[in-house]
């Protein structure tokens with residue numbers, strides 16, 4: 001071996017040792033002062049490191065669904081922070097680290113994660129699994145592309161759960177009982193949620209069953225629970241908010257004579273505010289489409305965010 005190669009190997013070894021050293025320090029420090037670095041990890045899922053799987057999901061809603069299934073077995077992290085929308089997300093360096101440290105990376109598919117290619121190309125051989133397999137997509141208006149917001153129908157989330165369980169069992173057979181037991185309980189909870197939604201929306205007169213938001217994300221919800229939906233644009237990644245798009249929604253809202261419109265937690269509210277000013281129709285509340293709620297919002301999980309949405313729609317439209 002040449003001198004240069006030896007030198008190179010020495011430098012690489014040194015970097016390796018330094019990196020390992022730093023990580024060990026961090027771990028120790030965290031353990032000592034008990035403080036946690038702010039990460040997108042889900043509470044209650046940081047149990048034994050040698051048991052279960054390290055899972056990363058693309059966004060928080062999927063993270064919550066996976067956390068329900070794995071319970072205390074393994075860890076779940078998600079990439080897109082709460083409050084940001086997942087369509088045009090720009091992965092940051094720690095995302096590459098999270099994804100490459102995982103046993104599996106779960107994604108929604110239906111073109112939600114347009115940024116995924118960039119990430120996947122840089123995370124080595126971590127398997128990327130699409131958990132919407134088996135869901136019949138709704139297409140974006142005037143497009144061949146699928147609308148990604150399948151999770152806004154509870155029935156679809158039951159399919160996500162089935163897909164996730166099958167994948168977990170295959171990857172970690174000794175956790176099968178845990179996964180299946182947790183999934184059964186969660187599926188029951190989802191059935192209850194769905195029954196509750198169907199009963200709640202009965203309070204809204206048929207002619208008022210129209211959801212108007214900025215991003216027309218409630219198509220799956222609308223199809224499942226009997227609402228017409230409208231938005232300034234179809235998808236955040238196609239965001240334009242042109243005067244003609246706004247004018248179209250103003251006409252629609254005026255024609256429909258509906259009592260309320262809504263804003264989303266992850267979208268710029270100015271478009272709907274403008275429409276509200278122009279039509280005199282009030283904004284009846286904020287709904288969750290692309291992320292669960294922040295800690296303390298009362299919408300920290302998928303089930304809670306759906307309840308919040310339905311309550312907001314019903315009180316605004318009834």
Ligand SMILES: [Zn+2]
Nearest residue numbers: 215217236290
């Ligand atoms: Zn969206």
